Amino acid sequence: MLFPTLSFGLFFLLVFALTWSTTSNDWRKLVLLVASWIFYGAWDWRFVPLLIVSAVMNWGVAALIARDDDRKRRKALMLGGVVANLVMLGFFKYFDFFAEQAGSLLELLGVRQDPALMQVILPVGISFFTFQGISYAVDVYKGRVPAARLLDILLLMSFFPHLVAGPIVRASDLVPQFQQKPQLNRGMVTMGLLLIVWGLFKKAVIASELATAFVDPVFEAPMMHGRIDLILAAYGYAVQIYCDFSAYSDMAIGIAALLGYRFPRNFDRPYRSASLQEFWRRWHISLSRWLRDYLYIDALGGNRGGKARVYRNLMLTMLLGGLWHGAAWTFVIWGGLHGAALCVERWWSRASLTKAWVLPHWAKVALTFHVVVLGWIFFRASSFGDAVAYLGGIFAPQVDTMTVTPLVVGLILFGLAIHALPWNAMQRAAERLRSLPAPAFALGLAATMLVVDAMRYEGVAPFIYFRF
Amino acid sequence: MEARIRDSYEFPTDLAEEADTRGALRWTIGVIATAAAALGLTNAGAISGWASSFDPQPGVIVLVHAADGWDEATAKLGLGAPHARMHKAWKHMEQARWSGGGAVVEQAALDAPAPEQGPATQR
Numbered sequence: 001m002l003f004p005t006l007s008f009g010l011f012f013l014l015v016f017a018l019t020w021s022t023t024s025n026d027w028r029k030l031v032l033l034v035a036s037w038i039f040y041g042a043w044d045w046r047f048v049p050l051l052i053v054s055a056v057m058n059w060g061v062a063a064l065i066a067r068d069d070d071r072k073r074r075k076a077l078m079l080g081g082v083v084a085n086l087v088m089l090g091f092f093k094y095f096d097f098f099a100e101q102a103g104s105l106l107e108l109l110g111v112r113q114d115p116a117l118m119q120v121i122l123p124v125g126i127s128f129f130t131f132q133g134i135s136y137a138v139d140v141y142k143g144r145v146p147a148a149r150l151l152d153i154l155l156l157m158s159f160f161p162h163l164v165a166g167p168i169v170r171a172s173d174l175v176p177q178f179q180q181k182p183q184l185n186r187g188m189v190t191m192g193l194l195l196i197v198w199g200l201f202k203k204a205v206i207a208s209e210l211a212t213a214f215v216d217p218v219f220e221a222p223m224m225h226g227r228i229d230l231i232l233a234a235y236g237y238a239v240q241i242y243c244d245f246s247a248y249s250d251m252a253i254g255i256a257a258l259l260g261y262r263f264p265r266n267f268d269r270p271y272r273s274a275s276l277q278e279f280w281r282r283w284h285i286s287l288s289r290w291l292r293d294y295l296y297i298d299a300l301g302g303n304r305g306g307k308a309r310v311y312r313n314l315m316l317t318m319l320l321g322g323l324w325h326g327a328a329w330t331f332v333i334w335g336g337l338h339g340a341a342l343c344v345e346r347w348w349s350r351a352s353l354t355k356a357w358v359l360p361h362w363a364k365v366a367l368t369f370h371v372v373v374l375g376w377i378f379f380r381a382s383s384f385g386d387a388v389a390y391l392g393g394i395f396a397p398q399v400d401t402m403t404v405t406p407l408v409v410g411l412i413l414f415g416l417a418i419h420a421l422p423w424n425a426m427q428r429a430a431e432r433l434r435s436l437p438a439p440a441f442a443l444g445l446a447a448t449m450l451v452v453d454a455m456r457y458e459g460v461a462p463f464i465y466f467r468f
Numbered sequence: 469m470e471a472r473i474r475d476s477y478e479f480p481t482d483l484a485e486e487a488d489t490r491g492a493l494r495w496t497i498g499v500i501a502t503a504a505a506a507l508g509l510t511n512a513g514a515i516s517g518w519a520s521s522f523d524p525q526p527g528v529i530v531l532v533h534a535a536d537g538w539d540e541a542t543a544k545l546g547l548g549a550p551h552a553r554m555h556k557a558w559k560h561m562e563q564a565r566w567s568g569g570g571a572v573v574e575q576a577a578l579d580a581p582a583p584e585q586g587p588a589t590q591r
Contacts, residue, residue: 006518013500020493184492187483193499195480213562257481258496265478407561431483438498445499446506453511454554 058133066147078141097327125164167286182260192257199250204456239415274364
């Protein structure tokens with residue numbers, strides 16, 4: 001059940017009506033919980049028990065940690081919880097990948113053995129809800145949040161707006177909201193509806209049109225395209241993945257707002273970043289903060305322990321962040337590229353001889369953007385060889401064809417131009433629109449949706465981040 | 469360089485100076501119901517497309533008949549015309565190419581009726 005479909009629209013209207021007609025907060029949460037399981041079950045019913053088991057396990061671990069005074073036992077419980085989450089994620093997401101790599105390694109050593117592939121099906125959203133579970137167990141262990149009720153944790157991990165592709169909302173943000181019956185205000189609703197329509201436009205028009213009309217065909221056969229196509233398809237993918245993923249986050253934030261809950265911002269115009277460090281403060285903010293807080297600082301020690309250790313921690317964090325996106329070497333290389341660029345940036349900013357070399361801001365933005373685009377080529381390519389062939393095609397094209405259309409170029413430019421908007425442009429619009437009478441705002445909204453629908457590509461492709 | 473890079477969590481749906489929650493639910497219901505009705509009238513093709521996307525079963529056949537009937541009724545009133553015109557214009561833009569000094573249009577494709585679908589349609 002994808003957000004931009006009538007099926008989801010009808011499902012949401014029913015959930016909206018039921019939740020706002022309940023009088024008790026517990027009944028409200030039960031309605032949301034059952035609705036979330038139905039939403040998740042629409043993909044594959046077999047994985048609903050997995051979601052429940054994961055939530056119950058994390059609730060149980062946190063409850064035991066909260067009850068125990070012994071420091072060593074608390075730590076053992078926390079580590080046990082983290083390992084259990086990672087085993088679950090590792091089995092479903094990485095088993096076949098590592099089995100294949102082991103098979104290749106054995107073959108290199110002269111041992112021929114078919115890898116024991118299990119063709120494990122990847123449950124949608126497992127990367128998101130296991131990270132949420134880990135953060136809850138660690139936060140309770142560190143005393144950042146108190147242990148919560150089972151119902152709250154079940155809902156925290158299952159809540160359908162963020163379930164399959166984030167944002168990764170932490171217990172400290174959402175559980176306190178679950179503990180009291182929410183109230184709507186016009187500003188929240190106006191902003192939520194604007195985010196939904198803006199997300200619909202970014203996904204259904206920009207991302208889908210770019211993908212189907214240009215980016216997918218070029219990435220599938222890079223050798224059949226000339227240099228201009230290859231360069232523009234790389235830019236096009238940068239815009240596509242931003243519009244696709246930020247659209248999901250916007251819609252998730254908007255849908256949660258209509259149900260009375262606040263989700264944190266997940267994207268903040270990432271391509272205006274003047275450094276890789278800034279990029280990661282603006283791109284998939286909930287994941288980059290998760291990696292920073294739980295992996296870089298809690299697990300690896302952060303900036304403590306000398307220069308070499310800091311660079312090692314940066315590289316490891318980004319390599320594992322890359323692997324989180326998928327079980328393929330292309331993602332590891334993507335993470336490694338970002339890690340290496342972050343290390344170079346850190347070294348550059350601290351080296352005294354480089355102080356005289358200060359690039360103008362626009363040049364830093366352009367440089368950062370092109371490093372990010374280079375990473376996207378590996379991220380998008382089916383294999384390392386395909387990515388290398390793609391890059392080879394840019395420098396030494398085999399053909400001179402150009403298939404890019406004026407509309408595609410326009411959409412790429414538009415997708416980049418929206419990064420020049422002020423950070424609170426939509427909030428300012430919502431502040432004006434919230435005072436309109438309901439029929440006037442509704443008709444404006446309907447007219448905008450009609451325009452978006454007329455422009456959208458036929459059908460709805462799944463969001464890119466669903467497979468992560 | 470931008471003056472501030474925020475490092476604290478921000479909640480985009482928190483607007484300034486909003487405390488009054490009176491009548492907000494009623495206002496929200498009014499907005500959603502009116503917008504849904506307006507879209508149901510002006511984009512009935514989306515409902516029809518959505519209904520036909522299901523496997524044919526007795527219940528689905530009834531739904532498809534009802535959706536098609538609604539689509540025809542709104543089309544007779546000309547309510548679907550703005551969507552169809554905008555969709556046609558968008559298709560023109562999709563077909564435009566650099567060569568030939570302007571839009572190269574597959575006339576046959578453009579003369580065909582606009583596909584009936586909407587935010588709702590899933591294929």
